[in-house]
Amino acid sequence: MAEINSHLLLATDTVAVWDVLCSGTCKHKSAEECVSTTHLVFPYRGVYVHHTGQVETVVEANQVVFFNESEPYRISHPLEGGDASLSIGIDEATLLELAPADFLHTKDRILFNRPRMRIDARAQLLAALGRHRLARGMTETLEAEDLILSLVSRALGKRTSYAASGSIGRQKLVDRAKLVLSSDLGRRWTLAEIGSAVGVSPVYLTQVFRQVERLPLYRYQLQLRLARALDLLDACSDLTGLALDLGFSSYSHFSTAFKQAYGLTPLAFQHSSRLS
Numbered sequence: 001m002a003e004i005n006s007h008l009l010l011a012t013d014t015v016a017v018w019d020v021l022c023s024g025t026c027k028h029k030s031a032e033e034c035v036s037t038t039h040l041v042f043p044y045r046g047v048y049v050h051h052t053g054q055v056e057t058v059v060e061a062n063q064v065v066f067f068n069e070s071e072p073y074r075i076s077h078p079l080e081g082g083d084a085s086l087s088i089g090i091d092e093a094t095l096l097e098l099a100p101a102d103f104l105h106t107k108d109r110i111l112f113n114r115p116r117m118r119i120d121a122r123a124q125l126l127a128a129l130g131r132h133r134l135a136r137g138m139t140e141t142l143e144a145e146d147l148i149l150s151l152v153s154r155a156l157g158k159r160t161s162y163a164a165s166g167s168i169g170r171q172k173l174v175d176r177a178k179l180v181l182s183s184d185l186g187r188r189w190t191l192a193e194i195g196s197a198v199g200v201s202p203v204y205l206t207q208v209f210r211q212v213e214r215l216p217l218y219r220y221q222l223q224l225r226l227a228r229a230l231d232l233l234d235a236c237s238d239l240t241g242l243a244l245d246l247g248f249s250s251y252s253h254f255s256t257a258f259k260q261a262y263g264l265t266p267l268a269f270q271h272s273s274r275l276s
Contacts, residue, residue, distance in 0.1 A: 123160065
């Protein structure tokens, strides 16, 4: 497998969508790259680090990452397994309508002034439905465009997206904790284990994580597990096995958490992802 495999899922005058798969063999920083137009990237599998200048961002399925036009970046993979993302390019005039002005360097160009935003469960669901339906070729172009624009609107909404807060040092500490969680999504981590791995006490870890992400660490872990389920469910026939592999105590526990997050059961999601 090549380091990067990119599959075009949709291309219209308004939006273009790629499914981008990376083998993750590059452990150290890659050669410098840049994109010709600004992309919004929605990771759905694995984890990597996005380097722009002195800023390092741990990228995983709870967020959207901004790849700005002509802005150099590098990628590294601290964990095994590679990664996969939905990468979306949108006509600049359309994206200017969707992006809040205070997310941008200037009001007349699509260059984001932050590396990423945390997204909510609804945005994760829209990204998964869009990817599954487009990959199957089971959605009309107009419907697909509407779904993608709804996803981007949700991801950039001031009430439905969240910027990291706190000092750079605290954000780096939280990123290290995210790498620990992502290293084994099915493991039932304790606060002491994660704290020991990142070099702080359990109390300090919980306080800093909540301050930076505005979400308790256990909720963040749950969203990562459920996002992985969104990736795997479409082709899964053993839902109980999937639930146990992701660290849930039973299928019932998994189904309840999934429905609370996404508003439908795992079985209903499977059905919905296959509808045209």
